[in-house]
Amino acid sequence: MNKLDLDKNTILRCRISAKKIADDIHGFINQHTTVSVERTVCRLLGIDGVDELDIPIPNRLVDEIYQAGNLGKGISVYIAAGLKLYDNSMARFISAFTAGEVRLSDLKLLSEQEAENILRSQFNKTLAKIKLNKGIRKELQDKYPGRETKLYVIVATGNIYEDVIQAKAAAAQGADIIAVIRSTGQSLLDYVPYGVTTEGYGGTYATQENFRIMRAALDEMTEKTQRYIQLVNYASGLCMPEIAAMAAVERLDILLNDSMYGIIFRDINMQRTFIDQYFSRLINAYAGIIINTGEDNYLTTADAVEEAHTVLASQFINEAFAKQARLPEELMGLGHAFEINPEIENSFLYEVAQAEMAREIFPNAPLKYMPPTKHITGNVFRAYMQNTMFNMATTMTNQSIHLLGMMTEAIHTPFMQDRFLALENAKTVQGALKMWREDIEYKHDGIIRSRAVEVLNMAEKLLDEVKDSGLFKALENGVFANVKRPYDGGKGLDGVVKKDKDYFNVIANRMEAELSED
Amino acid sequence: MNKLDLDKNTILRCRISAKKIADDIHGFINQHTTVSVERTVCRLLGIDGVDELDIPIPNRLVDEIYQAGNLGKGISVYIAAGLKLYDNSMARFISAFTAGEVRLSDLKLLSEQEAENILRSQFNKTLAKIKLNKGIRKELQDKYPGRETKLYVIVATGNIYEDVIQAKAAAAQGADIIAVIRSTGQSLLDYVPYGVTTEGYGGTYATQENFRIMRAALDEMTEKTQRYIQLVNYASGLCMPEIAAMAAVERLDILLNDSMYGIIFRDINMQRTFIDQYFSRLINAYAGIIINTGEDNYLTTADAVEEAHTVLASQFINEAFAKQARLPEELMGLGHAFEINPEIENSFLYEVAQAEMAREIFPNAPLKYMPPTKHITGNVFRAYMQNTMFNMATTMTNQSIHLLGMMTEAIHTPFMQDRFLALENAKTVQGALKMWREDIEYKHDGIIRSRAVEVLNMAEKLLDEVKDSGLFKALENGVFANVKRPYDGGKGLDGVVKKDKDYFNVIANRMEAELSED
Amino acid sequence: MKIRPYGDTMSDGKVQVSFTLPCLADESGIEAAKILARKMGMNDPNVVHVEAIGEGFSFFVVYGSVIHEVETDSIKVEKVETPTMSREEIEAIIEAEFDRDIIFIGASTGTDAHTVGIDAIMNMKGFAGHYGLERYKHIKAYNLGSQVSNEEFVRQAKILKADVLLVSQTVTQKDVHLKNMVNLVELLEAENIRDKVLLIAGGARITHELAKELGYDAGFGPKKYAEDVASFAILELIHRKKRVQ
């Protein structure tokens, strides 16, 4: 549908700039790896578990090579060597390693070809599992397609079992998508916690076991409700690709996975983030997991009217990075948000303009639309009204992934009743405005169309500038969310390693190859 | 503005039918008077107060003539005779009358001319006061024009002093219009209670003293808020014209004053109602009081989708009756309501269609738009959402008098906080959607336009039928609100009196003459 | 079992409260709101919103955990114990047990003008897909409308020889319904017919418990339809008939 009549050429020029921006970074990405990328390789080779100090084995393995200054070769070849030593038994190799019986650095390295041969049976198992998951997901989605605009709510009790109670109630009430929010602080951990967890702050730790428990609960609800209930977690922070790998194995459906969020909102080093995001997205592409980008966050620190174009510019950049990672448009859940101060005159018109614009510029993307948060106060009734307006904007502009606003947004992570009321609000609005979008037109030169044109033009200009300065510089200058980050600052830079000439990543190679075939 | 492109000829045919319908009834009205009409004459001649049994003096006077079978002459001439006897001193005449010193029936009747001469100084005082009020209102409205769509809330504590507290708080929070809801049962009283009242059920008694108290409070708030705060009461029930007279004297601004509401919703006899409504509206026309009609009520007993056209048909009829009473369009606050079950698919589109249709068919009328009530439950949050949608529909269609929905609609008459929250909701929506109406178009052959056309066509058909059967018959058949009423049934028929050849109503004559001059 | 409110952790006791106080929206006002919340049993109340709402009043929203628990094992509720049958079952049972029609009269009594509720129960077309009593074979249903005085209602009950009296009450402000409902019982007793009829009340705020308390045989609130009241009435009439025999 074309309601805004935006200029196709401007959009094309934005895409060209964004591609150039991402390509530049991609040159850098190609030359580097990170501790997280290599740990991910371990995980996809089937290595899991923790040692007696609760340190994950992937961290133990990668850290040893890193300390030895050899991570530029990639972990793959070391694992292959270890496996060879232990007759291709991963279990024996790992137990010898943790027992200190073997040091990776002492291993005799193999050729890439031999290493790959040895590793093949390991990664084949994991990749087969991931493909199986993809198949199951597709089957369930075909069987239980559900509504077009999916209703998304979060659980965040800190205790995975409590989360399950809340998630099941939400699904029973009509939620299509459940996200388990992470505990504060997890994104800055340079490892992924292990096992079931029942303590977290503002969210629940993302662990593979927690993923498994929630997936099982939601599968149960899928059958009960006859709607495929999707599961979401976060592949952001210092462990982007590792979480993507765990999610692929446990059949998560959506991951928050932005190319720049960690830089801007978690002060994670930009080099680190760009390298990590590439591999995490490659895995998502392989596993059929929808990514969600985080442009909505910009509007929590920057003004939603003034900085609207930065959201659009960032969407183009996220799209360009996603394409490099071979993600099809159908998996690009670009983010935006309803964050204009409702006291501003005509704010609703601006919101609709922005949402419709995103819808029309990215017609195949499962757009993620975030609710008002910044201008929500403790007046829960007012919040419920703001959420009604937001729900109406969503339906009027046919968004895909509809995050529900909570009336207690300004107070606490959602209670069961908050979620119930949010779902009721959204369901009612969806029905009452079902054909609205088909029924109305925006006037030529009206506020809505003019606003969309204005934002698009500003985004074009910004992309053009960023193209010239380079994205690293743009981030240093605080182009997004009004936040400035130094090239060498932030967390996790020490985990970035320049690839050696003989660097070898058995998983990336395989995934890239397979995805390029498609 | 013309967004629906409705057929002008259809609208014209509706108006022609409605005029015919009202004209037919008008023939009947002209030949009759009622006890209430005559009591109103007393009041406008300055007669007020109660006797020792709390019976209002106007009732005492009219009842005596009525009992004697002479009300067909009208009360005017009797009052004139009484005055003549007591040297034009109303006070002396009335005190003699209540003391039983003089019986009206014993008085020697005068010629119409002489009677009028005697009465002139009496009614001139009252009419001057009414004109002064009209001037004051105009002056205040010019000085403090306020917003285009006026926000209207009710108070209904039963106690006028408590009502004042609530009304002032509401005005401070942004209310433009305050209605004091009447106690249950008052509309069936064939007299108007007297003096200050502090006990009522579901509302506060409409008395002249209560009017005065509230008017003073709102005048105070007008100065404080710099917005002219309008006062509303109800000229429905068995005392339609009397309340109109009181309201004119106390500078009320709006009166609920439908031509058929009492018949349908209070089972008041239809003959009685039609006669009473004419005189009450004549007074309103004279006093510059906006009338509000009650079509919204139809949708509380009949289905809002199926019976939408009866609302429109009734609006045409109310308009025709109003014209007969010489009300200008600017005083015709025709009513309608947002009462479609929100669970119905596309209900919001139907609501907008209906509201926009009313706006375009009655472009100069200060349309009164009522909130959802029937489909409001005890879930106050859901109610708040429904009210948000309603507020949006109001702004999208530029209604004039915007009755605010209360989140506690299904529970109790409003608490102070309910009103505050309702005002906040409406104000925010008004701002956020300020230019929406100018900015969008409804598609040709879309749901909204088609629905409006369908409703208009059905209304035309219905009006055509009613024109043929006559309105009395239509009411007997339950055309409106699914309620059937017999011609001779209901309350108050015994108060209807056929005019004698020498019937004389000094006030009606004067008002009709003055209004025809304008 | 002891239960407590649930926010996001079992038994966390979380509740949401809002109210208006006649005080300012300042620190002292907030403290007053907290004191009130504590008196209501909320631990550590969180005044999440305060706002002046005009002329010396302030509006508060409070969240917190109540210390109270509810023991559910000991809960006993007055509820209509007879099962709800279908229209067809009810018709069949009348046919089997009585050799005459059963007479229902109904009204919205006193000054109450709300008819939608009583119409929902009585009118042919019923409500929300449930046919009303007028459609039942072997039931004669007289709907007297609204604003029917208790005197008139009793008079009609006698004239029509009603078996079942249906009273609808919607307006409850200042407990006007209680006064009106009690007055009807008194009139019926004065006329010596209270025990000759079934007296049933209904309305949005009417519960069975309340109705029993006021001397009615049953009470029906929202989401009750003709079949609920007819089932109760017919089974109760049979029961009484048998008791007499």
Next chain:
Amino acid sequence: MKIRPYGDTMSDGKVQVSFTLPCLADESGIEAAKILARKMGMNDPNVVHVEAIGEGFSFFVVYGSVIHEVETDSIKVEKVETPTMSREEIEAIIEAEFDRDIIFIGASTGTDAHTVGIDAIMNMKGFAGHYGLERYKHIKAYNLGSQVSNEEFVRQAKILKADVLLVSQTVTQKDVHLKNMVNLVELLEAENIRDKVLLIAGGARITHELAKELGYDAGFGPKKYAEDVASFAILELIHRKKRVQ
């Protein structure tokens, strides 16, 4: 004066309450809700809405009158007692009373990543039309950002010779902020600098009362801006300086 909540009649005690109970949405569930409401002090609670919200839980909305009163005369609140001055006044007073710049450092500490609050106080452009501390003459303001550990914060305080420490805390779930705030006080005491600095907390759920309780000099919540905290800090520093002299 004794006050009670106000619905539509002075002192009617009306409150609105909502909560979720782990029970069914049936008569017994409604009774459980009523029992809870009565324990909260509501007379004659009116359960105006009940609805199953999935997997054994029900949502209730209750209205009623609480019996409780609040005596307002005896209310004493911990509040910041210093007046709020304008930026210009603050600058002038520093110039008059100190011969050096006053050093503020601020951060969102612990695992908390919310910066908008502390930025509102510190950044040049400020918030809602109130300039931040960076714009004040004679104030040097160092904003360390978010997720700053207490150890790092104390280290920087020493390096920068901070006079005033500004701590922002937004995430309060499971009282994570309390633990984090107390830990900072302990660290400062261990380093023997607690009494050499002004320690000030802020955030959406922070009150002055709470901050004092936790051993801070002051706390600032919503709708407090740079001039509020600067006024307090400067006046308090002057006060302390005078006390020492």
